[in-house]
Amino acid sequence: xxxxxxxxxxxxxxxxxxxxxxxxxxxxxxxxxxxxxxxxxxxxxxxxxxxxxxxxxxxxxxxxxxxxxxxxxxxxxxxxxxxxxxxxxxxxxxxxxxxxxxxxxxxxxxxxxxxxxxxxxxxxxxxxxxxxxxxxxxxxxxxxxxxxxxxxxxxxxxxxxxx
Amino acid sequence: xxxxxxxxxxxxxxxxxxxxxxxxxxxxxxxxxxxxxxxxxxxxxxxxxxxxxxxxxxxxxxxxxxxxxxxxxxxxxxxxxxxxxxxxxxxxxxxxxxxxxxxxxxxxxxxxxxxxxxxxxxxxxxxxxxxxxxxxxxxxxxxxxxxxxxxxxxxxxxxxxxxxxxxxxxxxxxxxxxxxxxxxxxxxxxxxxxxxxxxxxxxxxxxxxxxxxxxxxxxxxxxxxxxxxxxxxxxxxxxxxxxxxxxxxxxxxxxxxxxxxxxxxxxxxxxxxxxxxxxxxxxxxxxxxxxxxxxxxxxxxxxxxxxxxxxxxxxxxxxxxxxxxxxxxxxxxxxxxxxxxxxxxxxxxxxxxxxxxxxxxxxxxxxxxxxxxxxxxxxxxxxxxxxxxxxxxxxxxxxxxxxxxxxxxxxxxxxxxxxxxxxxxxxxxxxxxxxxxxxxxxxxxxxxxxxxxxxxxxxxxxxxxxxxxxxxxxxxxxxxxxxxxxxxxxxxxxxxxxxxxxxxxxxxxxxxxxxxxxxxxxxxxxxxxxxxxxxxxxxxxxxxxxxxxxxxxxxxxxxxxxxxxxxxxxxxxxxxxxxxxxxxxxxxxxxxxxxxxxxxxxxxxxxxxxxxxxxxxxxxxxxxxxxxxxxxxxxxxxxxxxxxxxxxxxxxxxxxxxxxxxxxxxxxxxxxxxxxxxxxxxxxxxxxxxxxxxxxxxxxxxxxxxxxxxxxxxxxxxxxxxxxxxxxxxxxxxxxxxxxxxxxxxxxxxxxxxxxxxxxxxxxxxxxxxxxxxxxxxxxxxxxxxxxxxxxxxxxxxxxxxxxxx
Numbered sequence: 001x002x003x004x005x006x007x008x009x010x011x012x013x014x015x016x017x018x019x020x021x022x023x024x025x026x027x028x029x030x031x032x033x034x035x036x037x038x039x040x041x042x043x044x045x046x047x048x049x050x051x052x053x054x055x056x057x058x059x060x061x062x063x064x065x066x067x068x069x070x071x072x073x074x075x076x077x078x079x080x081x082x083x084x085x086x087x088x089x090x091x092x093x094x095x096x097x098x099x100x101x102x103x104x105x106x107x108x109x110x111x112x113x114x115x116x117x118x119x120x121x122x123x124x125x126x127x128x129x130x131x132x133x134x135x136x137x138x139x140x141x142x143x144x145x146x147x148x149x150x151x152x153x154x155x156x157x158x159x160x161x162x163x
Numbered sequence: 164x165x166x167x168x169x170x171x172x173x174x175x176x177x178x179x180x181x182x183x184x185x186x187x188x189x190x191x192x193x194x195x196x197x198x199x200x201x202x203x204x205x206x207x208x209x210x211x212x213x214x215x216x217x218x219x220x221x222x223x224x225x226x227x228x229x230x231x232x233x234x235x236x237x238x239x240x241x242x243x244x245x246x247x248x249x250x251x252x253x254x255x256x257x258x259x260x261x262x263x264x265x266x267x268x269x270x271x272x273x274x275x276x277x278x279x280x281x282x283x284x285x286x287x288x289x290x291x292x293x294x295x296x297x298x299x300x301x302x303x304x305x306x307x308x309x310x311x312x313x314x315x316x317x318x319x320x321x322x323x324x325x326x327x328x329x330x331x332x333x334x335x336x337x338x339x340x341x342x343x344x345x346x347x348x349x350x351x352x353x354x355x356x357x358x359x360x361x362x363x364x365x366x367x368x369x370x371x372x373x374x375x376x377x378x379x380x381x382x383x384x385x386x387x388x389x390x391x392x393x394x395x396x397x398x399x400x401x402x403x404x405x406x407x408x409x410x411x412x413x414x415x416x417x418x419x420x421x422x423x424x425x426x427x428x429x430x431x432x433x434x435x436x437x438x439x440x441x442x443x444x445x446x447x448x449x450x451x452x453x454x455x456x457x458x459x460x461x462x463x464x465x466x467x468x469x470x471x472x473x474x475x476x477x478x479x480x481x482x483x484x485x486x487x488x489x490x491x492x493x494x495x496x497x498x499x500x501x502x503x504x505x506x507x508x509x510x511x512x513x514x515x516x517x518x519x520x521x522x523x524x525x526x527x528x529x530x531x532x533x534x535x536x537x538x539x540x541x542x543x544x545x546x547x548x549x550x551x552x553x554x555x556x557x558x559x560x561x562x563x564x565x566x567x568x569x570x571x572x573x574x575x576x577x578x579x580x581x582x583x584x585x586x587x588x589x590x591x592x593x594x595x596x597x598x599x600x601x602x603x604x605x606x607x608x609x610x611x612x613x614x615x616x617x618x619x620x621x622x623x624x625x626x627x628x629x630x631x632x633x634x635x636x637x638x639x640x641x642x643x644x645x646x647x648x649x650x651x652x653x654x655x656x657x658x659x660x661x662x663x664x665x666x667x668x669x670x671x672x673x674x675x676x677x678x679x680x681x682x683x684x685x686x687x688x689x690x691x692x693x694x695x696x697x698x699x700x701x702x703x704x705x706x707x708x709x710x711x712x713x714x715x716x717x718x719x720x721x722x723x724x725x726x727x728x729x730x731x732x733x734x735x736x737x738x739x740x741x742x743x744x745x746x747x748x749x750x751x752x753x754x755x756x757x758x759x760x761x762x763x764x765x766x767x768x769x770x771x772x773x774x775x776x777x778x779x780x781x782x783x784x785x786x787x788x789x790x791x792x793x794x795x796x797x798x799x800x801x802x803x804x805x806x807x808x809x810x811x812x813x814x815x816x817x818x819x820x821x822x823x824x825x826x827x828x829x830x831x832x833x834x835x836x837x838x839x840x841x842x843x844x845x846x847x848x849x850x851x852x853x854x855x856x857x858x859x860x861x862x863x864x865x866x867x868x869x870x871x872x873x874x875x876x877x878x879x880x881x882x883x884x885x886x887x888x889x890x891x892x893x894x895x896x897x898x899x900x901x902x903x904x905x906x907x908x909x910x911x912x913x914x915x916x917x918x919x920x921x922x923x924x925x926x927x928x929x930x931x932x933x934x935x936x937x938x939x940x941x942x943x944x945x946x947x948x949x950x951x952x953x954x955x956x957x958x959x960x961x962x963x964x965x966x967x968x969x
Contacts, residue, residue: 003280039190043412049864080190101189103363103651104188104189138362139362139413139836140413142833143875145831
């Protein structure tokens with residue numbers, strides 16, 4: 001009784017991609033098992049933990065409760081799409097420098113939430129960061145080093161804008 | 164340049180460093196088990212018991228096996244060997260043979276082309292059960308008389324089969340110590356169970372080569388023990404079983420024994436001849452559990468009027484759930500790890516672990532000792548109040564010291580507990596706040612100790628506990644083969660730091676091959692906070708052997724003594740005049756020419772002569788102990804019962820911080836986890852009054868509440884370095900110890916805020932509100948009195964003055 005598959009077309013990290021998926025697949029399942037983009041993680045399968053967070057049209061979005069077809073015609077950015085040929089995104093570099101990723105499993109989702117935050121608020125204070133990350137559970141860090149990393153990345157991005 | 168300055172500038176140890184896999188993690192390149200797929204891979208699912216306690220009358224899998232695209236169906240009879248992580252207490256099977264013991268126990272498994280088909284196949288498996296009366300309350304389980312079936316058959320005729328372990332140990336004159344005390348505090352405490360909730364669910368993949376060779380990839384924190392158990396249960400040669408451990412997305416003790424999915428993917432791969440993956444749902448993670456045991460505790464603690472402990476008496480009932488797991492160790496740890504950082508002349512504990520028809524409990528960060536530490540540190544707070552002492556001063560007076568033995572004969576080496584106390588006292592501005600903040604606000608303090616690994620492995624043997632193999636080549640690269648388990652704590656980076664430090668190469672030139680039992684020497688796993696201490700010493704051992712060869716070869720070339728050759732900062736240098744240098748790769752070439760291809764193994768084994776000579780005296784013995792003190796500041800709303808923790812100051816004696824960023828991360832993560840257990844987390848199984856008995860109350864990350872960024876208080880880490888004589892560069896553990904004091908520090912802060920004692924967890928709004936209402940009725944809802952400046956000067960009472968729990 002192998003499940004019937006249908007073709008979904010998605011624009012992911014700038015590329016137009018097609019995948020044959022069962023009709024009930026979520027955006028997360030499509031990214032991970034249809035397109036091989038395994039950076040986005042499944043922690044709970046019901047929208048509770050935020051590990052699956054990707055950016056859809058600029059908004060942090062829970063890919064595990066977004067039907068794949070809802071993402072058609074939109075711009076999807078995953079953790080794999082944050083870096084550029086010049087190097088990692090400042091958030092990615094600062095997460096490493098500050099010890100903000102321990103096991104690293106929540107990290108892709110947190111980075112997507114943080115990247116979307118910095119797009120709409122380039123100089124967030126700590127309260128704004130706490131608010132923006134409140135849908136992403138981290139079980140390792142106690143969040144302190146994550147705040148440090150986001151603040152450091154914001155400063156770097158601001159310095160780049162200034163030059 | 165002076166060589167001292169050069170070495171200071173080039174040293175890695177003790178300075179902030181990147182983790183070797185840090186950028187891979189933040190760019191989405193790192194690979195976890197569920198990220199792997201293989202050609203022809205099948206998806207497995209496990210059928211789970213809907214009953215808390217039942218006999219399996221029959222299982223018919225024929226309809227499932229006949230479904231198109233189903234390739235394999237297995238039941239308990241396909242793997243009839245009993246397993247269990249502690250070799251002397253095996254009591255479970257990968258899939259149940261004839262009895263289920265909790266809702267969620269596995270009874271059959273299928274492998275199919277996709278998940279949908281596997282789920283459909285589960286629906287077609289017909290199981291006939293005969294339900295049995297179940298035990299949900301540990302007291303009922305302990306009092307059972309055999310009129311209904313015990314959860315497991317008794318080991319001896321006439322015993323209660325629900326009792327899994329009893330430990331009774333007594334040191335010194337306990338009753339005399341209580342009788343002679345000026346003050347005795349008695350209290351009953353309850354620690355609700357909690358679970359690990361790593362963000363990565365358990366996942367495993369099995370692959371069979373058709374000729375006796377099995378490979379299993381798993382999100383485990385104990386690949387070596389998994390390796391052994393797979394071979395034993397499946398009847399394979401150990402040398403033909405390979406366990407691979409991709410990066411692990413958090414564990415905290417929740418992946419420290421073999422689970423049903425690992426046996427099932429292996430057996431299904433053997434049956435189908437194809438790779439098989441099983442990924443737990445989040446609900447299955449909650450039912451798999453092995454988390455912190457609920458503890459019912461009664462403590463009697465005596466002190467003299469000067470605030471010195473005279474005696475401690477504990478009685479503990481552990482609610483173990485359906486299987487033994489690590490329960491034998493948990494039962495010992497419930498008492499054995501309490502005997503520092505305070506000196507106690509007499510101590511007795513009487514601990515009983517019972518089975519109940521609930522998900523099995525096991526080890527969670529701070530295994531077995533977080534619960535008694537909560538009770539004991541609240542007892543200390545009550546005693547300090549009784550004798551009129553500031554609770555920090557009370558703790559100071561009872562400090563056990565360094566290079567000593569505890570009352571239960573454990574050897575303590577370095578001990579920075581006093582510095583920890585002073586550190587949190589100063590940073591929190593304790594003396595300005597304690598008993599002086601307005602009603603509703605308060606501060607509390609607590610201390611603790613924890614092991615840096617256990618001196619004895621899970622299965623008795625004399626072999627090293629940890630080992631690495633290291634090789635250097637002509638490019639200057641250093642390859643390290645490490646069997647240690649990277650679960651986020653940074654052990655792969657620690658071996659790389661040590662290799663770079665000892666061999667003088669840049670960190671980026673070190674490669675760590677890890678997570679593969681075929682190619683790395685044995686390390687016993689990421690548990691008991693053992694890894695930095697043991698792996699670090701093993702890495703120093705291996706690197707030192709190689710360094711000596713390089714020093715010798717360069718010394719010959721320069722015609723100087725080898726001891727004058729330094730390896731640092733990518734160079735070999737002559738210590739008396741560091742302008743004489745040689746690139747490190749050139750030095751390695753000289754050494755390879757002189758001595759042949761360069762590789763070395765290094766290992767570490769624990770001291771075996773530093774424990775008490777009594778049954779159980781080896782459990783709790785560790786090569787070194789860490790120490791921690793916390794101060795928590797809280798605000799309590801007495802109208803709603805809501806407790807807000809504003810800040811936790813965490814001072815931790817980790818011996819030496821090899822990378823302070825990683826140590827702070829462990830301290831903050833520990834304090835966060837303790838905070839969650841204090842205020843929010845409850846791993847509760849329903850009883851008949853609250854729904855279907857045996858069902859998990861909240862098997863999701865929405866309903867089982869772990870702290871979000873908005874819940875978590877400000878955390879301030881204060882590293883204390885006592886430089887342990889046996890630790891690598893003086894290091895001890897940092898991963899578990901700093902959790903312990905969070906909970907009692909918060910409890911004691913609530914008392915300071917409103918005069919109410921919280922003796923049961925969690926301190927959630929309903930529990931706090933009820934305690935507030937009781938205090939209001941009793942007229943005791945008020946700021947407690949400040950301690951007198953001098954020790955209480957009462958006449959010594961004729962008999963001990965018993966004080967019941969508030």
